[in-house]
Amino acid sequence: MSLPPEFLGRLALIEEALRRALAEGPAELVRMSRYVLGWEDADGRPSAGGGKRLRPLLCLEVAAAAGADPAQALPGAVAVELVHNFSLVHDDIQDGDALRHGRPTAWQVVGAPQAINLGNFLYTRGLRQLADSRLPGAPLALAILFEAVERMVAGQWADIAFEDAESVTEEDYLAMVEGKTGALLGAAAGIGAALAGAPRGTVDAFRAWGERLGLAFQVQDDYLGAWGDAAATGKSTSSDIARRKKTLPVVFALASDGSGDALRAIYRAAPAPEDDTAKVLELLETSGAREHTRALARRFSAEAEALLADIAIADDARDRLRTFARFIAERDR
């Protein structure tokens, strides 16, 4: 499922603004930022890659729905995308992941110490877009972003802590995901509304909607991490399993009568000498984790739709946001 064509125009706006934001600065940090954003390969040659720009698109779409020229929200869109990339660069170090979007991760290219610097640069450059914009909504947008990053960092802390935890409940898992993924998607939507000059109540309503959408997005991500097409997602299906990540399917299966004990035995043991992905997938399947994960993604998606229905915007604007939200929540890659 590709981005519906009506959103492509704004995608072009975003790419231009991102390139402007990274047009100058410390040479190596800018060069590696361009690599991470997907515009260049590791040797500086033009390439196509990088992410789907869902967060900046969400930001612009909300600004438009709130009645503003979406271009007005570009500093916020660029900020959330750079903050997102900052978190990816650091996450890949933390998780030891070698591939992202089918390309070597930043720390594989420059080493973990320099990749820490790169993440810090992307974060700072992102914040500057908002701070230097001098838009009337910028202080509120910055406050939303700072709060989101604190929650994102706390979520990432929990995610790492879960790897060694004996027992993680679905409630623990959902609290972690609200921070790790929900907070920044909520911020993207809230910032779009803030930069559009929407009243505070509308800003908060868009933020709550974006956060719920983020939950749907992450649960779907966990689904794809176990049952997705590795060629399409650009990461190995088994990497979540190999790293013993407590994803939703795993949390569910660990708590199940049928598969819990067997899965716990595997997850407790030292890393298996042979690849045990197939065995783990079989246990997930037997436990009903596959259906449960899909059902939860659908539930969060429906809850997001209900929140959207209550926001006071024009019907055609709402229809467009609903289409975009479905694309986010039901993607297959």
Next chain:
Amino acid sequence: MSLPPEFLGRLALIEEALRRALAEGPAELVRMSRYVLGWEDADGRPSAGGGKRLRPLLCLEVAAAAGADPAQALPGAVAVELVHNFSLVHDDIQDGDALRHGRPTAWQVVGAPQAINLGNFLYTRGLRQLADSRLPGAPLALAILFEAVERMVAGQWADIAFEDAESVTEEDYLAMVEGKTGALLGAAAGIGAALAGAPRGTVDAFRAWGERLGLAFQVQDDYLGAWGDAAATGKSTSSDIARRKKTLPVVFALASDGSGDALRAIYRAAPAPEDDTAKVLELLETSGAREHTRALARRFSAEAEALLADIAIADDARDRLRTFARFIAERDR
């Protein structure tokens, strides 16, 4: 050389404000922040430790010199101290350092992945102090801080890159140090002036003074790293040497006729099986690096004094800043 007693009152203000800034938030991140700030040991028991708070003191002293109640600059003081601690937490991961202020570094306590999160939390929490303060000078203060962090990150990148570089000139070294250390000390001074409501020209003059002071500070730090008292500095004298850091004495000695070739041979080789610190120190001594490093610290200190002399403030305020600057530049730990 301890902090002159007339500055202790403001130190108490700073500690209180730092504790307020870290009074709430995600439990593990706040707990580890309290460890890094030196208030607690790794088990959460009260302890005394942590840094000298030079940057927040500088911020308050400048605000007072610019005619404001120094308490007005507290959000800036807290911001620069938390940003400084963010950089230390990440630097210690990057450099693999096990001790800081005589205590295990954060990554030794919680592992490198979680220490990356901790640094990101400290950075964000620091920025929020300024952003949420709603002081009239806060937007300028934030802009100063963002620029400083970008330069700090670029300096840290260069510092790491120098470890593997065959040739680093004194010019390269000074450019690196201006970013890595000078930028944040300059920002601390500039932010103090900005929050005091000083005119833009005065803000920039204080920033330039603080940056020069930062150069004097870092060169003295390099001196202490080779010839300081390990018990007083809280880090091993040999750690810069063991990590093959291109400190100023090393850069100087590598370029010298007498010691250059021998030192290069040592630095080129794989890490020595035995401790070669004594041999390296002997080569530094022979090259004249010790006198050169002291002389350069004195030169930057004198240049800072000259910059201070040109700032339009009352004579007694200038005297006080001069005393503080000498404490920073001539410390022995």
